[in-house]
Amino acid sequence: MRSKISMNLKLTFSRLSTVLAIVCSNSLLETSNAAAHAPAGYIVETLEIPEGVTLGVGGLAFAPDDALFVTSREGQVWRLKDDQWSLFADGLHEVLGIYIDPVTSEVWVMQRPELTKLIDEDGDGSADVFRTVNADWGLTDNYHEYAFGIVRDSGGNFYGTLNTSLSWKGWAGSSKWDVGRVHDGKMGRATKYRGWSFQITPDGRFVPWSSGMRSPAGIGMNRHEEIFYTDNQGDWNGSSTLQHVVKGRFHGHPSSLMDHPDFQGKDLNAIPVETYDELRTPPAVFFIHGDLANSPGEPVFNETGGQFGPFEDQVFVGDQSRSNLMRIYLEKVQGEYQGAIFNFIDPMQTGIVRNQFDKNGVLYVGQTGRGWRSVGSEIFGLQTVRWDRRTTPVEMHSIRLTTTGFEIRFTQPMDETLLRDVNQFSIQHWKYLYRPEYGSPKADKTKVTPANVKVSHDGMRVRFDVPLLTGRVYEFKALGMKSKSGGDLTNPIGWYTLNYLRLNDTR
Structure with a gap:
């Protein structure tokens, strides 16, 4: 038990009602305040942070009374209710996740060293008790050993993710963390369970869940209790990814296998890259490094019942470097998820790491730029994105695989003459190399021309044939x-990650 937090500030804030002008950014790393390039009907607003408070957002969650709880990298938990901010907890260690029970209002947070339950025993609005739920993973003084989370299933199990250690002496500045690097990769495993996802059961037991993560900066769960996480580009990660978390899976970064029972006592450097490649499950979606995203954060599912426009069940993810918001369409092919990614709003005021929908379908976007380079002049912030519930934007809604090519669906009827013109589409594909080196080029780029173009009677869909190769974007x-x-299309480019071919198509 820790002593009661004495600070309980209540600071009035006002939402800035000015809608950000819609312009395009000409520079990836602008130092001025960049305005958001957003689809028609989507409005970006900025929330004012309490004066004098540094709020590098690490987690967002809504309580049953609609209060917004915001955790910070600075170790605080703030509560926003009825236009007032109050400090709920302080003295924590880089809080990068929060979960609030939708019935009981109980609060859990993810710190670097542990999953913690915060308890307000006397009901005065601030936490009195910080109770350790589990702290069974390892932690050193290595800066890269973040703990991300958290989501909870209907059985009361929590899930989170753990970063690898920055182990290469050339970047870490010391050889003391140089443990578990495989084939001269930059990241390693200086202590137990780095690079794993985990489950924490209702009775507080730690269960290693899936391995092979590098920098799994965000975790999300859909209405079917399927879990996804984002991983950042680097060694063994040719470009950033969205991956489906399933117990026992290996996602690709081999340092974590030091804690896998099947690899106990084995020399991971003696295992060839090709073997790791065969063991791993490919990512559901690649983020396009440099063009679209460099450091994606938390994936959140749009399950608002149409309150956020025509993109129900799609995934929204922000990027900490580019400060843009993206959306992802997922489909199952041969029992596995893959799909398409599009830009959505670009840029916002600073790097995006956390997102959360409220009950009215407004997307809250938590931001931090401290320690990393982010588009925009702000170091931290909190913004909202809402749909006006009237305007349908002109966008590619989704890209779907067929047995012979692809079908693109639009949000509005399109010019059918242009849809039938194969010269209106520029299509190419490439692969990202699976290797221990940092990142990957777009390897083996190949341009293709669509054939057998077919347009739906309502002008909302176009189908065409192209040669299909797996393992390509x-x-x-x-x-x-x-x-x-x-x-015009607001975002006229889409990218589809093709891992599996569709064997039949009944649509």
């Missing part, structure tokens, strides 16, 4: 495409 550019009413 397909890029679709439709820069000259217009809607039937003459509107």
